[in-house]
Amino acid sequence: MLEVKDLKKKYNNFQLDCSFRIEEDQVVGLVGRNGVGKTTLFRSILGLLRPDEGEINLFGRSVAHLTEADKARIGVTFPHSFFSEQLTIAEIKQVMIATYSAQFNAAEFDQKCNRLQLPLDKKVKNFSTGMQTKLKLLLAMSHEADFLLLDEPTSGLDVIVRNEILGMLQDYLDQKNNRSVLISSHISSDLEQLCDFIILIDDGKIILQEETDNLLNHYGILKVSEQEYSSLEQEFILAAKKRSYGYACLTNERRYYQENYPKIAIEKGSIDEVLMLLAKGEEQ
Numbered sequence: 670m671l672e673v674k675d676l677k678k679k680y681n682n683f684q685l686d687c688s689f690r691i692e693e694d695q696v697v698g699l700v701g702r703n704g705v706g707k708t709t710l711f712r713s714i715l716g717l718l719r720p721d722e723g724e725i726n727l728f729g730r731s732v733a734h735l736t737e738a739d740k741a742r743i744g745v746t747f748p749h750s751f752f753s754e755q756l757t758i759a760e761i762k763q764v765m766i767a768t769y770s771a772q773f774n775a776a777e778f779d780q781k782c783n784r785l786q787l788p789l790d791k792k793v794k795n796f797s798t799g800m801q802t803k804l805k806l807l808l809a810m811s812h813e814a815d816f817l818l819l820d821e822p823t824s825g826l827d828v829i830v831r832n833e834i835l836g837m838l839q840d841y842l843d844q845k846n847n848r849s850v851l852i853s854s855h856i857s858s859d860l861e862q863l864c865d866f867i868i869l870i871d872d873g874k875i876i877l878q879e880e881t882d883n884l885l886n887h888y889g890i891l892k893v894s895e896q897e898y899s900s901l902e903q904e905f906i907l908a909a910k911k912r913s914y915g916y917a918c919l920t921n922e923r924r925y926y927q928e929n930y931p932k933i934a935i936e937k938g939s940i941d942e943v944l945m946l947l948a949k950g951e952e953q
């Protein structure tokens with residue numbers, strides 16, 4: 670579906686430098702702190718930014734040469750860009766019909782607006798943040814797109830609406846084969862629930878690419894004193910950071926340490942904790 674090969678983009682002190690693939694039917698979560706290059710990557714994938722080096726292919730074609738039909742197969746949400754807020758949903762619908770013609774299913778869209786309590790006749794500027802976010806995602810999923818690129822689609826939503834939105838996204842993926850998603854979020858529990866694969870990015874570089882199941886089932890965080898740390902087998906320790914109690918160590922072989930060091934505190938570790946241990950900053 671998507672291939673990003675040796676992509677490089679430099680701004681002053683920042684350089685994005687990454688490679689990864691997304692297969693058909695795959696949902697990939699992109700996780701990183703603020704300013705590590707997620708939006709730069711997303712904009713490059715959409716052909717809105719010209720990379721300094723590297724190749725990006727979507728649907729088997731360079732993103733610089735996507736046809737109008739290819740572009741119609743992409744659904745996008747960005748946190749800070751949208752249709753004019755002066756428009757009502759009824760007016761936005763007309764734009765969608767003009768852009769995507771038969772691919773835009775107006776009846777189904779109306780039904781979903783109704784379910785999410787989004788009024789068709791009210792200007793979007795009068796919507797709450799949550800309502801605007803719901804509408805953005807609904808629009809991205811309204812024209813049979815095969816590839817969804819979702820930048821922070823659940824930010825600003827309460828837990829109930831977030832779950833509702835994630836359910837809608839899951840239904841969208843289940844409806845048809847070969848749909849793929851690249852989604853960024855600061856809410857790692859959303860990604861754990863939804864994604865097959867997680868990419869961690871820090872300072873413009875990918876620091877981990879891993880199947881979500883592997884991450885949750887085999888990775889772990891060892892919390893050890895300085896003395897325990899010095900006698901610990903280091904072979905399966907991916908990173909260690911100093912803490913008040915000694916060291917927090919990331920392993921991709923949790924069971925090995927559970928079996929061989931039964932007295933050590935070993936936690937499963939969330940995606941956020943894995944990111945914190947692998948990311949730059951703090952003493953290693």
Ligand SMILES: Nc1ncnc2c1ncn2[C@@H]1O[C@H](COP(=O)(O)OP(=O)(O)OP(=O)(O)O)[C@@H](O)[C@H]1O
Binds near residue numbers: 681683701704705707
């Ligand atoms: N047009 C630009 N000109 C100069 N520097 C830029 C430009 N766009 C982005 N940058 C820099 O590139 C780096 C990555 O920015 P980017 O917006 O891609 O990060 P991000 O991971 O999306 O952050 P956030 O989560 O806060 O949205 C930052 O240091 C930013 O200041």
